[in-house]
Amino acid sequence: MGSDPEVYQFATTELGLTAFRELVTLAMVLLEDSNTALVAARELGEHRFRRSFVRAAFAYFDGVTYAMKQLALANGEARFSAAEKSLLAEKTFELDDKGRAFERPTKLRTLANLRFAFNSLTRALDRKVEVDFAGPGWVAMQEALRIRHRVTHPKSVESIELSEADVRTVNIAGEWFTASWKHVFTGVK
Numbered sequence: 001m002g003s004d005p006e007v008y009q010f011a012t013t014e015l016g017l018t019a020f021r022e023l024v025t026l027a028m029v030l031l032e033d034s035n036t037a038l039v040a041a042r043e044l045g046e047h048r049f050r051r052s053f054v055r056a057a058f059a060y061f062d063g064v065t066y067a068m069k070q071l072a073l074a075n076g077e078a079r080f081s082a083a084e085k086s087l088l089a090e091k092t093f094e095l096d097d098k099g100r101a102f103e104r105p106t107k108l109r110t111l112a113n114l115r116f117a118f119n120s121l122t123r124a125l126d127r128k129v130e131v132d133f134a135g136p137g138w139v140a141m142q143e144a145l146r147i148r149h150r151v152t153h154p155k156s157v158e159s160i161e162l163s164e165a166d167v168r169t170v171n172i173a174g175e176w177f178t179a180s181w182k183h184v185f186t187g188v189k
Contacts, residue, residue, distance in 0.1 A: 019074040023067035027181070030060035034174060041167050050162035054151045057144070057170050061114070061177055066090065068117045068181060076124025088120060110145055114177075121184055129187055137176020144173035 037053040073080070073088040086092060092106040108116075118131045132138060147166050150159045 013074060016071065016074040019067070019071040023064065023071050026067050027060070027064045030056075030063045031178065034060045038167070038171060042164075045164070047161050050167050051151050051160060053167060054144075054148055054162065054170050057174050058148050060174065062110075064177070064181060065114055065117045068121045068184075072117070072120040072124035076120075079123055080120070084120065087116060111142060114141070118180065118184065121181075125184070127184055127187070129184055131180045131183065132176075135176075137172060137179070140169050140172035141176060144170040 034053070034056040037049070037056040040049040041053040069088045069090070073085065077085065080088065087106065087108070090106050090108065091103050093101055093103055095101055115131075115133060121127075122129055122131070147162065147170055151162070154160045
């Protein structure tokens with residue numbers, strides 16, 4: 001990957017090249033985890049495997065979203081405001097009772113963070129592509145997040161019993177997500 005001229009259009013610095021490699025490697029590992037969990041959910045059909053798929057899918061979404069932001073920051077730092085840089089780094093700053101500044105991780109809303117990551121990456125890479133935030137994939141992502149919340153913040157046994165339709169919804173969201181981040185790099189939908 002180091003001598004591939006295609007890579008260098010997405011990595012203008014050594015830090016950018018490292019961030020690009022991390023994004024691609026992380027995406028491959030987490031997507032494989034998600035796909036393996038999807039196969040188990042479909043073939044075995046048990047609720048525990050369906051929940052495992054949802055958790056694996058969101059690990060993929062979260063990990064790649066973070067890696068996209070790191071690539072954006074590494075390649076386009078000058079294009080971002082101080083607030084945007086802080087959000088890209090997922091850090092915020094506060095003062096303790098003695099007036100000393102300290103850093104802490106910021107909590108970002110998932111869907112807004114996804115949009116921010118895609119928008120920041122296209123801006124940092126100067127890509128003239130549009131991610132579809134109006135179509136069925138984005139709608140599926142919104143519903144998938146509700147499904148994830150049922151799994152990660154259970155209120156009852158019924159709330160964590162996932163249907164095949166729930167699995168399909170999360171899978172559609174995953175297909176949209178994968179196609180969207182690849183679209184940023186290739187320009188192909």
